[in-house]
Amino acid sequence: xxxxxxxIRKTLKKYSQEHLLNGYDKLPETKQKQLLEQIEHTDFExxxxxxxxxxxxxxxxxxxxxxxxxWDKSKIKGEYKEFQETGxxxxxxxxxxxxxxxxxxxxxLGHIGPKGTYKxxxxxxxxxxxxxxxxxxxxxxxxYGVTIPWYVMTSRxxxxxxxxxxxxxxxxxxxxxxxxxxxxxxxPLISTEGKILLxxxxxxxxxxxxxxxxxxxxxxxxILADMKQKGVEWISVGGIDNVLLNIADPILIGLTIKQNNLxxxxxxxxxNAQEKVGVFGKVNGKTKVIEYTELPKEMAEKVxxxxxxIFGDANILNHLFNIKVLEDLxxxxxxxHTALKKASYLDEExxxxxxxxxxAYKFETFIFDAFERYENMTVxxxxxxxxxxxxxxxxxxxxxxTARALYKAFHGIN
Ligand code: UTP
Numbered sequence: 001x002x003x004x005x006x007x008i009r010k011t012l013k014k015y016s017q018e019h020l021l022n023g024y025d026k027l028p029e030t031k032q033k034q035l036l037e038q039i040e041h042t043d044f045e046x047x048x049x050x051x052x053x054x055x056x057x058x059x060x061x062x063x064x065x066x067x068x069x070x071w072d073k074s075k076i077k078g079e080y081k082e083f084q085e086t087g088x089x090x091x092x093x094x095x096x097x098x099x100x101x102x103x104x105x106x107x108x109l110g111h112i113g114p115k116g117t118y119k120x121x122x123x124x125x126x127x128x129x130x131x132x133x134x135x136x137x138x139x140x141x142x143x144y145g146v147t148i149p150w151y152v153m154t155s156r157x158x159x160x161x162x163x164x165x166x167x168x169x170x171x172x173x174x175x176x177x178x179x180x181x182x183x184x185x186x187x188p189l190i191s192t193e194g195k196i197l198l199x200x201x202x203x204x205x206x207x208x209x210x211x212x213x214x215x216x217x218x219x220x221x222x223i224l225a226d227m228k229q230k231g232v233e234w235i236s237v238g239g240i241d242n243v244l245l246n247i248a249d250p251i252l253i254g255l256t257i258k259q260n261n262l263x264x265x266x267x268x269x270x271x272n273a274q275e276k277v278g279v280f281g282k283v284n285g286k287t288k289v290i291e292y293t294e295l296p297k298e299m300a301e302k303v304x305x306x307x308x309x310i311f312g313d314a315n316i317l318n319h320l321f322n323i324k325v326l327e328d329l330x331x332x333x334x335x336x337h338t339a340l341k342k343a344s345y346l347d348e349e350x351x352x353x354x355x356x357x358x359x360a361y362k363f364e365t366f367i368f369d370a371f372e373r374y375e376n377m378t379v380x381x382x383x384x385x386x387x388x389x390x391x392x393x394x395x396x397x398x399x400x401x402t403a404r405a406l407y408k409a410f411h412g413i414n
Contacts, residue, residue, distance in 0.1 A: 012039070017195065019195060031203055064283050068379055071378070071380050086250075088250045091253070099235055100238060102239075103153045105362075116152075121400075134174045148248065149230055153217060156183055156206070159181065180223060182222075184213035185213045188205065188207075189205045200352055205343060210365040215330055216330060234253055234256075236320055237319045237320070243391065244387050246382070265315070265368075267314055267379055267382070268381065268387065274300070281311050339363075340359075342359060345359075388406075
């Protein structure tokens with residue numbers, strides 16, 4: 001034990017993280033054990049290199065980026081029926097599963113608890129974000145006569161709460177045997193000075209490692225095996241916070257199949273050049289989502305002869321994968337992106353600090369960073385007012401207020 005402790009202290013010293021053991025002696029035994037286990041599992045080399053990268057500005061050079069080819073759903077004419085029939089056949093034959101990514105922290109919204117447990121007041125009554133999603137699943141069931149298997153990705157931080165919430169609400173009437181929760185991976189949060197943060201309980205403050213964690217998590221937790229056993233071939237993947245998410249669109253499925261692609265995704269036209277969304281573009285010939293922070297300003301503002309943004313197709317986190325992709329990518333190492341977030345922590349004097357401004361780096365991989373591994377993918381442009389009403393911020397743009405208005409307009413609620 002003493003030997004082990006010495007080794008741990010040595011590692012912490014090497015990476016200037018000795019503060020992690022400052023309060024160790026005062027912790028209850030269970031927490032001491034947890035903290036030591038966390039330290040042993042932490043990849044300090046990775047954390048160190050990620051911290052060093054926070055000082056670099058990630059921007060893709062202009063010459064590498066070219067526009068994508070996309071299909072505009074509202075302009076598909078002759079082939080529409082063919083795509084629809086192909087997509088509907090796949091759904092009816094039980095080839096589709098839905099994965100909801102709900103492992104995020106929802107820091108901007110500031111709601112206490114998992115984001116899916118946020119209640120949107122719709123005047124006709126209140127609906128939880130999870131409930132809105134289940135409404136869509138039930139609609140598919142009614143329309144196509146199949147119960148789509150539903151998988152919910154959570155994180156260690158919110159898994160129990162999510163599970164309890166869904167149980168308490170009886171899964172909003174969806175059959176529980178067709179629902180599985182699975183947890184994604186985590187990484188420590190660090191201060192802007194590169195110090196790993198401690199949580200209220202004296203243990204390392206960890207957070208989900210981004211929605212790109214889905215590839216590893218889906219394999220590790222037996223979800224992939226479960227899908228295969230059920231004969232699933234296509235997986236619709238979306239976030240929890242878009243109240244107009246269209247999860248089983250036969251047109252996207254049919255088009256992707258007809259194009260012989262393994263990945264399909266939806267876009268909406270950017271609201272304006274400055275909108276803070278990732279856009280689709282081709283980098284070195286491969287389709288990618290380019291984060292707004294990584295797209296040079298001139299490119300973000302570039303328009304064609306009709307005044308339309310050339311890089312104007314925003315990613316709305318509505319993707320379709322063939323199961324082969326999830327098999328291929330289960331061990332993939334995706335690049336990490338850095339986000340500056342608000343995170344409460346224990347300071348060196350053992351005070352619990354609740355910051356008012358973002359204070360911590362969170363490292364995340366993104367689901368779309370795997371797209372470029374494939375030669376081609378399908379992008380289907382859809383109407384924003386029909387499919388995109390995100391709940392991201394507490395007020396203003398992409399807030400409950402804007403999402404409520406869009407939801408009501410789409411569903412004809414006055
Ligand atoms: P966002 O990137 O908007 O993050 O997630 P967030 O956690 O909801 O909110 P902020 O940034 O802290 O305010 C988009 C979708 O991806 C999921 C989220 O739950 C949401 O549905 N997500 C995000 C994960 O499942 N895991 C993650 O690690 C991050």
